[in-house]
Amino acid sequence: MAKLTLDALRKLREEQQKTMVMRDPSNKDTQVIVGMGTCGIAAGAKDVFNTILEVLEAKNVTHVRVTQTGCMGLCHSEPTVEVIVPGMPVVIYGNVKKDIAKQIVQEHVIEKKLLDNHICDKPAMDIIRK
Amino acid sequence: MHATLCDIVTDIVQNSIEAGASQVTLEISTNPEKIEICIGDNGKGMDKATLERAFEPFYSEAGKHDHRRVGLGLPLLKQTAEATGGAVDIQSEPGKGTIVRFHVSAHHWDTPPLGNLTMTVLGLMSFRSGYNLTVTRRTPQDSYQVSRSELIEALGNLEEAGTLILAKEFLESQENELDRSRE
Numbered sequence: 001m002a003k004l005t006l007d008a009l010r011k012l013r014e015e016q017q018k019t020m021v022m023r024d025p026s027n028k029d030t031q032v033i034v035g036m037g038t039c040g041i042a043a044g045a046k047d048v049f050n051t052i053l054e055v056l057e058a059k060n061v062t063h064v065r066v067t068q069t070g071c072m073g074l075c076h077s078e079p080t081v082e083v084i085v086p087g088m089p090v091v092i093y094g095n096v097k098k099d100i101a102k103q104i105v106q107e108h109v110i111e112k113k114l115l116d117n118h119i120c121d122k123p124a125m126d127i128i129r130k
Numbered sequence: 131m132h133a134t135l136c137d138i139v140t141d142i143v144q145n146s147i148e149a150g151a152s153q154v155t156l157e158i159s160t161n162p163e164k165i166e167i168c169i170g171d172n173g174k175g176m177d178k179a180t181l182e183r184a185f186e187p188f189y190s191e192a193g194k195h196d197h198r199r200v201g202l203g204l205p206l207l208k209q210t211a212e213a214t215g216g217a218v219d220i221q222s223e224p225g226k227g228t229i230v231r232f233h234v235s236a237h238h239w240d241t242p243p244l245g246n247l248t249m250t251v252l253g254l255m256s257f258r259s260g261y262n263l264t265v266t267r268r269t270p271q272d273s274y275q276v277s278r279s280e281l282i283e284a285l286g287n288l289e290e291a292g293t294l295i296l297a298k299e300f301l302e303s304q305e306n307e308l309d310r311s312r313e
Contacts, residue, residue: 013284046246050246062290065291067256069258
């Protein structure tokens with residue numbers, strides 16, 4: 001791939017937005033948050049982040065917000081992924097590996113079904129922002 | 131246990147973001163002999179007492195995370211640097227910020243690989259916080275610099291999967307150009 005300039009990047013974004021206007025924007029308020037504290041990194045959270053992005057791209061689901069956060073207080077269950085889909089409970093999935101990450105995107109984000117066997121917790125009380 | 135230098139970089143840059151820095155710089159220089167990394171910030175800094183304990187395993191500043199203290203990022207960095215013929219130095223001043231510099235020998239057999247720098251930088255730019263991160267990458271033949279604010283200006287945000295994928299392509303193209311210039 002040739003080295004991209006910021007101008008080229010802006011053009012790619014404009015083209016992407018034209019395509020996105022025609023797609024269903026129903027995932028606009030969906031958030032996927034990957035825990036990336038020391039514990040998460042050691043457990044493989046980076047692979048989880050990569051996988052989530054790859055699957056979203058493959059499925060053409062580009063409205064979903066994907067961010068990282070520090071330790072969520074569930075070090076024993078890392079990698080952890082918090083998923084916020086409007087109209088569904090906010091959940092944290094634990095022990096997320098690549099295959100579970102793919103399921104999270106396909107089943108929870110796209111099909112709006114919880115992966116009951118992988119739900120770890122709600123966010124730890126001390127980090128819930130008041 | 132961290133497997134790559136990028137894992138250590140992620141830890142240290144997170145420290146800067148959590149210290150309330152609005153500006154964070156990450157410089158990575160690689161040559162056949164050495165890998166040098168410098169992370170600077172304008173966060174709250176550390177006083178002398180905290181700085182003296184910074185490399186202590188499981189020490190984490192009081193109040194940083196209630197009930198959740200890992201405190202292994204800097205100790206692991208020190209262990210890695212010293213075990214591979216390198217060194218680490220921290221300078222910090224309350225109210226001004228912190229600079230963490232370290233280098234490792236590039237050909238020591240215990241030196242961890244650099245890791246996936248593209249995805250590491252992408253991840254570091256996608257934390258939920260108001261900060262700017264400027265990354266400078268150097269080899270003897272070439273260099274590039276990219277900042278979070280530039281990417282957000284070009285893409286609109288660094289939160290949507292679509293913009294993150296484009297940012298990833300941009301960052302990959304910069305690293306690929308460095309690889310080509312080495313050939």
